[in-house]
Amino acid sequence: MRLVKARFDGFRLLNGVEIAFSLDPTRNITVIRAANESGKTTMLTALQWCLFGEEALPAGYSPQSMDLTTGQLSETVGEVVYEVASKGVTRKYRLIRSLTEQVGSPVRSKSSTQLYEMLPTGAKEIPNVEAHLAVHMPSDLREVFFTDGDRALSFIEGLRTDQQRRVKRAIEQLMGLPMLEEAVEHVKKVERDVRAKADAATSNDELKRTRAALEALETTIPELEGRLQTTTDEIANLNDLYGKADRELQEALKRGNRDEIAGELRRIQKERAASEKRIRDAEGRQAGLLSNKAFAREMLGGKLRAAGRLLDDLRKKGAIPNKTIPILEDRLQHSDCICGESLDEHTPEGARRRRRIGQLIEESRDADALKAKVSDLYFEGRELFSAGAATWISDYTGAFSDRNTEQHTYEELGRAEAELEAKLDKVKDDNVQQAREMRDTYRERLDEKIPLAGRLDQQIRQHREQRVDLEKRFQTLSAREEKGRRFTCELTAARDMRGVVERALEIMKTREVQAVSLKMNEYFLRMIGAHPDNALIQRAEITSEFRIAVYGRNERMLDPSMDLNGASRRALTIAFVLALTEVSGVEAPNVIDTPLGMMSGFVKTEVVRVASDASAQLILFLTHDEINGCEAILDARAGEVTTITNPLHFPRILKNDPGTTAAQALQCGCDHRSVCSVCDRYPSAADADEREAA
């Protein structure tokens, strides 16, 4: 099937928009160029609505024109011309889908369709349109052929079982596997019917018992197969959850145990308090060194010595009595004088000297105030004036160093405390415990499910073997009966035919899936420019469990959702879609909305090239940024290019006044390189500001 042209009226922003699709096999790309919010995704939706009906619309989606108000009638019409080639004959069809609704009405109307075959003699209306459309465009295939860069990612993102289910479903639908499965079931039903007839035609009890046993197995085997499938899905899911829980546990262990961190924090806080006290002590010692005599001597040494010399001179001149009241009074407390003579009051000499000292005390009391002060200074400052040992500097250096060392320790402890507090904040309550419990729970469930799957598998095998034996027995018994021979031949034929379809189904599931896998790998490596001998990503494959897996160097399995960059993830999913459509042999356009997001340079160009090579018809909805860098490949491969513009982007984004304020996209014939007065736009907000200012 190839799209020829499409027209949309009254579909949101689209009114009177008409697209011609390239039918040239050498330039098979059709580009619809549009900036964000200009109708690309709307057009993709409109195209799907037209071809597949309401089921193609997202839930709650309304195609009504944007400018209509509540109560007004909305008329939406989509028209698609397409052609279908079959057995060497190409037929052209024109499909019109229309919908009339009242804006704001909660009742959703159903669209009506008309289909015409375009014959040389004119258009011939085809009755029973939906049945024809279902043959031309099976809705099962819609999601593979009509996709966007984000939606395609669902093949490699999300829960592993969901990914596998999506990949499996896409492969099965495109390969026609559900039809083969149905065929197997129908042939089985025919077998049962034949057996029932054979049973009814005979009175042989063993034949009846054998048939009953076979009937029971026909019910039991599919039940067991269903349970095995469910259990296998559960195991895959649990493996995922177990892996995730284990990673979380390892992360939690790396972050640390909350109790251990809290204990360490308390120890550090205690040490920091002790360190603070040591700092205060060191400060005290340092302060003490700044207020003692040694400090004064150190600071004023020269001045003090000069003052000492002056005082000595004064003393020599008698200006400073060498006796002072306190000294003299102190002497009177002793039995000898400073000079060594006796001051014993019981001896005449001693008593005389004591009297003399008393006399001097009395005379000294008469000295004037100045002399008293000078005397005080002389006697009290003698220690200061004398040279003394110079230990203050080393004492102070020691104290200063101690204080600095302790300050450093204090700061280190403060940093450690802050780090521990931050760590403690990150570790939720019982994080490690919780992660461990989760992991162990998944492990326990896996330990239950894995043997269960084994048992189910074993039972299925046994039942299948039993069925084969019973079938043979039934045929042998039936063949003995005159009436049973015909039924025996029918059963033989049914069993042979069922065997062929079952083997074909198995081959489709293995060989053809392998073919898709190889093709996907080829496309993917081409797209990302990976050389098999020298690249981080070595290969991609679809596993037997329908999982898209990627391998790096040394056959290391990578998780596409985590280990691949955004561009490679998109390239991988587009490669899968292209490989699937190619291997399936289904001829249909690949319609992709914004496939080149997050891509640049080589990857972007190669994705376009590979997609063009792999598609019968490739329709790309691209933004200007996506086109940037792909101009050369589009020059070579694009057969049709059209540009869609949202007039409401004036004046901030569009350069020229489009002359309308209606919410209706404007279409121009500009290709991926050219611009006109309708679609010319500012490259950035700064440019718009500059123009506005001018």
Add this chain to the structure above:
Amino acid sequence: MAYKDEKVVTIILEQVGAVEERCPGYREEVQLALAEIIQAERGHQFARTNIVSKIGDLVGRVGTYLNRQTVAASEG
């Protein structure tokens, strides 16, 4: 976008080669019946029919052929 059944049919025809030739022409009968089954299944997908009855007829046709050939061989 129509389903392409050529691949399915090709594989089925390949597999018919593995079916025992129970009587002369038996394999060919099976092959023909299977091709018709696939066609009927695809048609059934787009317009519901009594598919089991149709397949029953085809199986019956092959069974009858086998029965006739077997009887003919035993009598002849």
